[in-house]
Amino acid sequence: MKSNDKTRAKSSIPLNSIISVLQNPSKSKAGTELAEIMEITHYIDFFSRINKELQNTDFHRICCAHMTIEEYAKGIPIYKIGDTNSAFYFILSGSVSICLPTKLMNILHIPREYVLLVKNIVKSASEKENLEILDSLEQNIRKLFLDYIEQDLRIIEDLAVCKNRDISDTLTEGECFNIVGLFTDRLRSHNIITNEKTIVAVLSKSSFKKAISAYNDKRVSDRIDFLHKLPLFSTWSRISLAKILEQFTYNTYYRNQKIFTEGDLADSVIFIMSGEVKLTKSQITSKSLIEIGEFSSSPYSSSPLRLAKARKLILTSQLQLVVKGKNQIIGIDDMAEDFKPRSYSCICHTSRADVLILNRKVFMERVSRPEIMPYINNKKSSENLWLNERVEEIKSIDKFIGSVTSALEKPIKKKKKFKLRLESPPVLLFKSKKHVDERAYSSIPTSRVRKNSFDYRQKPETAPCSPKKMEVKRLPPPNFLMRYRKKRFSENTFLLTHLKNKSR
Structure with a gap:
C-alpha cells in the first residue's frame, strides 16, 4: 500500500x-x-x-x-x-x-x-x-x-x-x-x-x-578497519581479523542501559565502536539494622517490630569514574584471573552506543599472543592503579563536599537581644475633664507574676470606673522621658501650691 x-x-x-x-x-x-x-x-x-x-x-x-x-x-x-x-x-x-x-x-x-x-x-x-x-x-x-x-x-x-x-x-x-x-x-x-x-x-x-x-559487506569491512586501528590488533592481517571477527558479538545499547554491573563475572572484553559509556562504582553511604516501615500491623503482636522481616539495610550511591568513547577497550584489567568479579559497572552514556564483545575464552586463546602480552600486562596494571587512585580521589572530594554542605545546613544561632530594664514601675493615668493628674503606683511587673497567683500589693477588684474617670494602663516610658516628666510634674506642683496660697 x-x-x-x-x-x-x-x-x-x-x-x-x-x-x-x-x-x-x-x-x-x-x-x-x-x-x-x-x-x-x-x-x-x-x-x-x-x-x-x-x-x-x-x-x-x-x-x-x-x-x-x-x-x-x-x-x-x-x-x-x-x-x-x-x-x-x-x-x-x-x-x-x-x-x-x-x-x-x-x-x-x-x-x-x-x-x-x-x-x-x-x-x-x-x-x-x-x-x-x-x-x-x-x-x-x-x-x-x-x-x-x-x-x-x-x-x-x-x-x-x-x-x-x-x-x-x-x-x-x-x-x-x-x-x-x-x-x-x-x-x-x-x-x-x-x-x-x-x-x-x-x-x-x-x-x-x-x-x-x-x-553487510560494507559493515564487515568497517569492523575490520576498526579493529586494525586498535593497538591490540595493529599487527594482524586483514584475513586474520576477518576470521576472528566471526567470534565477536555486535550489540547496540541505548542511554542508561547497563552493559554489565559491578559484581558480574568478567567473562568478556568490550570494544567501543561508536558512542560513549561511563564506568561507575557503588559506595556505601549509610547502614541501618531494620528497614524503615517494617512495623507490625497486627494489634495482637507482642513486639512492635516484625523481627522476621528485620534485616540490614545498606544505602549506596554511584561514583562516576570515567567516560570512555570510540576506539577504547573495557575489561582487559579483569582478564588476569579466572571468575574474577567486575570491579565497576558499565552504562551507556550517549543516546546510542555500538560495541563489539569478545568472549574471555577466545580472548585468552587467540588474542593473547606473545608479542601482544607486554601491551596487555601494561594495560592491566595501569588500569588497576588508575582505578584505585580515582576511587580514593572521588571519595575525598565527596567527603569534603559533605562536610561543607553539613556546615552550611546547620541553623545559625540568633544573638540574644539585650532588653533595657526600667527603673520606674508602670504608671496609672487618671483622666478627668478639668485636668490631667499623673500618679505613680508601684507594683510587681505582670511578666514576673503567675496568672493564678495572688498579689497582695495589687488593688482588689472593684466595680468599673465611670466614664469621667477611666483607668488606662500602658507601659512605662523610657528613662529620659521619665526624667523629663518628673521635672514637669515638680514645676506643676509648684505652680499649684503658689496659686492656692494666693487664693487664700
Whole structure:
C-alpha cells in the first residue's frame, strides 16, 4: 500500500537530471549523482525509518544506486489485483489511483470470474513465511514495516468475506507505494492505475536483496578497519581479523542501559565502536539494622517490630569514574584471573552506543599472543592503579563536599537581644475633664507574676470606673522621658501650691 507521508518540500533538482542518473547502471553512478537521488527520497517513510534504525545513510545510498526508472502512459495499470509484483515504487511525476475492480465493490458475494483469483490471493496470504532464512538485517528492517504488512492482510480478509472497504485513493508526485512487496510473496490485493503520464523510480525485490548483502559487506569491512586501528590488533592481517571477527558479538545499547554491573563475572572484553559509556562504582553511604516501615500491623503482636522481616539495610550511591568513547577497550584489567568479579559497572552514556564483545575464552586463546602480552600486562596494571587512585580521589572530594554542605545546613544561632530594664514601675493615668493628674503606683511587673497567683500589693477588684474617670494602663516610658516628666510634674506642683496660697 501507499506511504503515510504526503507532505514534503519541492526539490530544486530538475527531473531530467534525476531521470538521466537513474538510467545509468548501478556501478557507474557517481557519488554526487547518488546524493541527488538521496535528497529527493530521504523524507519518504520507507527510507526515514531505515535511516533512523541504522543511524546512518549507507543503506539508503546503496538502495539509490540499485534503483531504476519506468514510464507509464495514462490509464495503464502498473500492477493489477492478483499479480506477483514485488517491487517498491516512488513517483517522480504524474499520479496514480489505488482501487479495486468495479465488480468487487458493493457486492454480497464474489462474482464467478473472480472466485479463483480471490482464493489464490487468500492462499498466498495464509501461507507462513519462513523468516529464519532471512538475513538478520532484513529481519530487523521487516519489523519496521509490520503496520503496512498487517494493513494489506486486512484488505485481503475483507475481500474474502465481501466486506465493502473503500480503499480508493490518489497518489501524487513524491509519494511511494507497494512497500509490502519487498517483504512478502503475497499476490497484490488491489489495482494501481495511472491517471496521467507517470514516471516512477523502482526498487525491485532482487535489487533490495543485493543492497542488503552489499551493506553487510560494507559493515564487515568497517569492523575490520576498526579493529586494525586498535593497538591490540595493529599487527594482524586483514584475513586474520576477518576470521576472528566471526567470534565477536555486535550489540547496540541505548542511554542508561547497563552493559554489565559491578559484581558480574568478567567473562568478556568490550570494544567501543561508536558512542560513549561511563564506568561507575557503588559506595556505601549509610547502614541501618531494620528497614524503615517494617512495623507490625497486627494489634495482637507482642513486639512492635516484625523481627522476621528485620534485616540490614545498606544505602549506596554511584561514583562516576570515567567516560570512555570510540576506539577504547573495557575489561582487559579483569582478564588476569579466572571468575574474577567486575570491579565497576558499565552504562551507556550517549543516546546510542555500538560495541563489539569478545568472549574471555577466545580472548585468552587467540588474542593473547606473545608479542601482544607486554601491551596487555601494561594495560592491566595501569588500569588497576588508575582505578584505585580515582576511587580514593572521588571519595575525598565527596567527603569534603559533605562536610561543607553539613556546615552550611546547620541553623545559625540568633544573638540574644539585650532588653533595657526600667527603673520606674508602670504608671496609672487618671483622666478627668478639668485636668490631667499623673500618679505613680508601684507594683510587681505582670511578666514576673503567675496568672493564678495572688498579689497582695495589687488593688482588689472593684466595680468599673465611670466614664469621667477611666483607668488606662500602658507601659512605662523610657528613662529620659521619665526624667523629663518628673521635672514637669515638680514645676506643676509648684505652680499649684503658689496659686492656692494666693487664693487664700
